Amino acid sequence: MSLIEQGIGFGLIQASIIAIASVGFTMQFGIANLLNLAFTEVMSLAGFVAYATLSHSVNLWLSLIVAACVGAVSSLAISKLLYDPFRRRGAKPFTLVIVSLALNLLLQNGILAVVGPSFFTYPVTLGQENIRVLHARFSGDELIIIGIAVGIMLALHLLLRFTQIGRAMRAMSANRDLARSSGIPAARVEAVVWAISGALAGIAGVVLFLNVSTFNPATASSFLVVIIAAAVLGGAGEVYGAMLAAVIVGEAIGITSLWIPSYSTVSAFVLLVIVLMLRPEGVRGILNLSREAA
Amino acid sequence: MKLRKCLGGVAILGVGVLIAGVAGAGLAGASSGSVTFGVLMPFSGASAPDGVQTLNGCLAASYGIDKAGGILGHQAVCKQYDTRSDPVDTVPAARQMLSTASNLVAVYGPDSGVATAVTPLLERNQMTMCSVAGDPFYDHQKSQYFYRFQPSDDLAAEAEVVEAKTKGFHKIAFVFTTDGSAQTNDPPMTRAAHLLHLDIVANQQILADQSSYRSEVAQLQASHPQAIITETDPQTTGTYFSELQQAGGVVPIIVTAEASYPAWQKAMKQAIGQKKMKSLVTSIWPVSDSTGPGWKSYVHFLKSARGTDPKEFQSTLWAESEYDCGTLLALGMVKAHSLTPSVYNKDVPSFLQPGSGKTLVHTFAEGVAALKAGKSIRYVGGLGPITINKYHNVNTPFAIERWTGSTFVQKGFVSAKQIAAIALH
Amino acid sequence: MSSGLSIYIATLFVYAGVSIIACWGLDLQYGSTGIPNFAYIIFQAIGAYVAAMLTLGPAKHGSVITYQQYLFGARLPYPLPILLATFAGAALSVVVGPFLLRRLREDYLAIAMLVLSLIATVVTEADVGLVNGTTGIFNVPEPFGSLSPATQSWIYVGTVAIGVLICAAVVRRIVHSPLDRVLRSVRENEVAASSLGKNVRGAKLATFIAGNTMAAFSGALLIEFIGAWAPSGWEYAETFVYFSAVIIGGRGRRGGVAVGAVILGVGISEAVRYLPTFGDPSLVGAVQFMFIGALIIAFLWWRPEGILPERKRVFRLPDEAPLVEVESA
Numbered sequence A: 001m002s003l004i005e006q007g008i009g010f011g012l013i014q015a016s017i018i019a020i021a022s023v024g025f026t027m028q029f030g031i032a033n034l035l036n037l038a039f040t041e042v043m044s045l046a047g048f049v050a051y052a053t054l055s056h057s058v059n060l061w062l063s064l065i066v067a068a069c070v071g072a073v074s075s076l077a078i079s080k081l082l083y084d085p086f087r088r089r090g091a092k093p094f095t096l097v098i099v100s101l102a103l104n105l106l107l108q109n110g111i112l113a114v115v116g117p118s119f120f121t122y123p124v125t126l127g128q129e130n131i132r133v134l135h136a137r138f139s140g141d142e143l144i145i146i147g148i149a150v151g152i153m154l155a156l157h158l159l160l161r162f163t164q165i166g167r168a169m170r171a172m173s174a175n176r177d178l179a180r181s182s183g184i185p186a187a188r189v190e191a192v193v194w195a196i197s198g199a200l201a202g203i204a205g206v207v208l209f210l211n212v213s214t215f216n217p218a219t220a221s222s223f224l225v226v227i228i229a230a231a232v233l234g235g236a237g238e239v240y241g242a243m244l245a246a247v248i249v250g251e252a253i254g255i256t257s258l259w260i261p262s263y264s265t266v267s268a269f270v271l272l273v274i275v276l277m278l279r280p281e282g283v284r285g286i287l288n289l290s291r292e293a294a
Numbered sequence B: 001m002k003l004r005k006c007l008g009g010v011a012i013l014g015v016g017v018l019i020a021g022v023a024g025a026g027l028a029g030a031s032s033g034s035v036t037f038g039v040l041m042p043f044s045g046a047s048a049p050d051g052v053q054t055l056n057g058c059l060a061a062s063y064g065i066d067k068a069g070g071i072l073g074h075q076a077v078c079k080q081y082d083t084r085s086d087p088v089d090t091v092p093a094a095r096q097m098l099s100t101a102s103n104l105v106a107v108y109g110p111d112s113g114v115a116t117a118v119t120p121l122l123e124r125n126q127m128t129m130c131s132v133a134g135d136p137f138y139d140h141q142k143s144q145y146f147y148r149f150q151p152s153d154d155l156a157a158e159a160e161v162v163e164a165k166t167k168g169f170h171k172i173a174f175v176f177t178t179d180g181s182a183q184t185n186d187p188p189m190t191r192a193a194h195l196l197h198l199d200i201v202a203n204q205q206i207l208a209d210q211s212s213y214r215s216e217v218a219q220l221q222a223s224h225p226q227a228i229i230t231e232t233d234p235q236t237t238g239t240y241f242s243e244l245q246q247a248g249g250v251v252p253i254i255v256t257a258e259a260s261y262p263a264w265q266k267a268m269k270q271a272i273g274q275k276k277m278k279s280l281v282t283s284i285w286p287v288s289d290s291t292g293p294g295w296k297s298y299v300h301f302l303k304s305a306r307g308t309d310p311k312e313f314q315s316t317l318w319a320e321s322e323y324d325c326g327t328l329l330a331l332g333m334v335k336a337h338s339l340t341p342s343v344y345n346k347d348v349p350s351f352l353q354p355g356s357g358k359t360l361v362h363t364f365a366e367g368v369a370a371l372k373a374g375k376s377i378r379y380v381g382g383l384g385p386i387t388i389n390k391y392h393n394v395n396t397p398f399a400i401e402r403w404t405g406s407t408f409v410q411k412g413f414v415s416a417k418q419i420a421a422i423a424l425h
Numbered sequence C: 001m002s003s004g005l006s007i008y009i010a011t012l013f014v015y016a017g018v019s020i021i022a023c024w025g026l027d028l029q030y031g032s033t034g035i036p037n038f039a040y041i042i043f044q045a046i047g048a049y050v051a052a053m054l055t056l057g058p059a060k061h062g063s064v065i066t067y068q069q070y071l072f073g074a075r076l077p078y079p080l081p082i083l084l085a086t087f088a089g090a091a092l093s094v095v096v097g098p099f100l101l102r103r104l105r106e107d108y109l110a111i112a113m114l115v116l117s118l119i120a121t122v123v124t125e126a127d128v129g130l131v132n133g134t135t136g137i138f139n140v141p142e143p144f145g146s147l148s149p150a151t152q153s154w155i156y157v158g159t160v161a162i163g164v165l166i167c168a169a170v171v172r173r174i175v176h177s178p179l180d181r182v183l184r185s186v187r188e189n190e191v192a193a194s195s196l197g198k199n200v201r202g203a204k205l206a207t208f209i210a211g212n213t214m215a216a217f218s219g220a221l222l223i224e225f226i227g228a229w230a231p232s233g234w235e236y237a238e239t240f241v242y243f244s245a246v247i248i249g250g251r252g253r254r255g256g257v258a259v260g261a262v263i264l265g266v267g268i269s270e271a272v273r274y275l276p277t278f279g280d281p282s283l284v285g286a287v288q289f290m291f292i293g294a295l296i297i298a299f300l301w302w303r304p305e306g307i308l309p310e311r312k313r314v315f316r317l318p319d320e321a322p323l324v325e326v327e328s329a
Helices: A003-032 A039-055 A060-088 A093-115 A140-162 A164-174 A176-181 A186-212 A220-233 A239-259 A261-278 A284-293 B002-027 B048-067 B087-100 B115-124 B153-166 B181-195 B214-222 B234-246 B262-280 B293-304 B317-336 B341-352 B364-372 B416-422 C003-032 C040-056 C080-100 C106-126 C149-175 C178-188 C190-195 C200-226 C237-249 C254-272 C283-302
Strands: A130-133 A136-139 B034-041 B075-082 B104-108 B129-131 B146-148 B171-177 B199-206 B227-231 B253-255 B281-286 B359-361 B377-379 B398-403 B408-413 C313-315 C323-325
Touching: A003 A039, A003 A060, A003 A140, A003 A164, A003 A186, A003 A220, A003 A239, A003 B214, A039 A060, A039 A093, A039 A186, A039 A220, A060 A093, A060 A186, A060 C283, A093 A220, A093 C106, A093 C237, A093 C283, A136 A140, A140 A164, A140 A186, A140 A239, A164 A176, A164 A186, A176 A186, A186 A220, A186 B234, A220 A239, A220 A261, A220 C106, A239 A261, A239 B214, A261 B199, A261 B214, A261 C106, B034 B048, B034 B087, B048 B075, B048 B104, B048 B293, B048 B317, B048 B364, B075 B087, B087 B104, B087 B115, B087 C003, B087 C200, B087 C254, B104 B317, B115 B129, B129 B317, B153 B181, B153 B227, B153 B253, B153 B281, B153 B398, B153 B416, B171 B181, B171 B214, B181 B199, B181 B227, B181 B416, B199 B214, B214 B234, B234 B262, B262 B281, B262 B398, B293 B317, B317 B341, B317 B364, B317 B377, B341 B377, B359 B364, B364 B377, C003 C040, C003 C149, C003 C178, C003 C200, C003 C237, C003 C254, C040 C080, C040 C106, C040 C200, C040 C237, C080 C106, C080 C200, C149 C178, C149 C200, C149 C254, C178 C190, C178 C200, C190 C200, C237 C254, C237 C283, C254 C283
Parallel strands: B034 B075, B034 B104, B104 B129, B129 B146, B171 B199, B171 B227, B227 B253, B253 B281, B359 B377
Antiparallel strands: A130 A136, B281 B398, B398 B408, C313 C323
């Protein structure tokens, strides 16, 4: 199997981690119209809480649920206590960016102050044997990561398509005022979105820490720009767009790593800058068209 | 508006605090009658662990000094000055240290990345420094105030390649990170490999702390190296080598002294498992003692001093070498009856020269006693017997370290002759 | 006053002056015109690197290898390196400005520029031949090196003071010019300004260049004093510190921004050094950044106009009552 094929396979694993995070990020972007740069610190917080539970012999799946809850609760708290008041005041988008950056600083250093500058590893050993899927070889935990991502995407799809709350979310994302005047309880739907996206952040944090094997309080924040890249590429608030974009970004990084490893993430960064400068709507335009046609 | 005036005063207050602090620090600080050893290292940011390690060396040395009655009756105090790992913040830190520390007698640090910004300043102020900067730039440095008790990065790098050759590997791969280890190691290792006729089948310079390296790992495997020479930080090590393990590509690994960090050891152990770590991982360190009386005293001081982390630092090279350097400078002060570096410094190098008729001492206390009796001393401390050359660089040979399951132990030496043969100078 | 203390205070003044210049440049861009230039630190870095390379001379001369690799070099007498470095910053702004200054949502533009900053750091570290990678450029000789350290430091304080005065004059000229009204109208409502026929693109480009030139100037001043410069000293978070200084000090007002620059650029970082060490050695650093983060949020909530808010402009028409133009945050 050629190196390129392998690279594509790896890009998929990378994409899985990015997807969980960027879908959460883009949901927050869509519902509140703000770039929550503290997103990765919620991931980090949940990841460290999971470390605590795992160290007390709680199994991985339960820890994952705990992490999701931590993410949900903290995201709800952040939105209610910090972002909503600023938004109600009519703060400009850039002000909110600064606020979220300041929050990022607060949270990251808060975690650092508590756990210290050392390195940590999750006390779990997942399947080490290699399993063949089609032509590619994946290890046990790589499959678990992909599995979690796919499961989440499916669950989200079902939620958005077939539940009342999901329809309300889509309506609000498309046209907020129209949705409200149609009787949709905006505040409640918003809260649900923050909770779900927060839960995604929590899960993403655990999955990230699992994948890197060794982590410290600064690990999650270096992931931020990649998440933003996927979210923006997919179009603000577009869940399906973010999923697709995560694959694109993951593959871009995976394939660039094959040739010039020292510039692997630069490819994603350059992609982001170009998209922002030339086509800020991302792939939303394409998706909108196809949806209307359906 | 009252609020504006109030907040306008905040600015004045801020400046006032600053001035007050500067003035006050001149008066406050360590209690009079004590001398300060300044620890000019990073205590925040990515390199914070380095600062903590150096601080531990200082604390151990100070404990040993104080237990023996201090330096000429003065207690030794360690004071931190955070360089924040960048030259822009190091200069004010150094200047603050030079101006506000009470009775500053010596400096622990600086480290690579900021040394070049601050060593001229320290030299101009005639302040002795126990530097941990491995920059080859200091291999021929001329200042009498600069000491370096770890070998140059160039020599360490060359030792790695010599070991690969000795073990019989012909096809080797390099794995470094772009945040410093590549720039330091790549040129000397590439040169050494060419001189020794080794084939570099892969030379990877990867971005540190990424979430995945599977592509790089696949690339490495495709080149079929017989051995990997590497230096990566603990997080990158964990990610990269666990993915290498998953891909089934773990081959013999030769690491730099990075492996002396327990954090690195934990990461590698988690990545490839104990069995592979014992059989495949070799680390090349400057020779250091781990059995002699000097080292035992060091460990005892480390354990007894307050604020130290003995488990983490009892076998780490920087802590040991800084402890030795500080103790030596203190002995210099005792011999010269002076706390001023320009006066006491000249005696220090002789304490490391072997010679007939010299009394062997292992701690500050022993040294003081011997000096009082008018003897000339040879100091052998935490690092074991070391010598320094005329550039105040240490002359240690390199040891081959193997993993026992809980620690690295010395199993042999890298041929010093071979290293000298390929060294540039 | 001991020579050591005098040098330390001189250092603080130099840093304060450099921070003030840098923050004024950013304020021109963000405070006056509304350009969220998160790539600001790149221009300060360029100023520093160019000044360094023009002072050190070429990387390899003759058979002496100077342990550093960088693109070009020349041994120019002081103050030529600083002037040329400043010009380099301006030149680069002219080149990248038209591409970067699109009519784009504020936060999108901010993120794009932040990412550019990140790319710059990655490229610098990966390509060692550019400006000596992670190790950076060092051993840059200080001007007036033959004098005693104390004298030299205070002469440099004088140099920086002159620089501050020059920049103050430049900013003042812009602020009291018709250009300034255009800038503010662009900041408040770009679409409206454009529909009124104002040359929005030209105005934005002008302040972009002016601000970045000041950034380069500040970088050049800094490196001639410190003697070394590395990527660790200009990470993208540094721009955030300058933004905080502008916001907390009071954007759009020179005095306010200067206050913010002194407090955030120098004050807090230096004041923290005097805290007694408690707990883990790295705890102080973490708490410092938590404090800054909380401070920014607090200011944005309770006093978004900053410590010294922007002055209200009063325009008096000949025979009518004065029109008061109120500035928004």
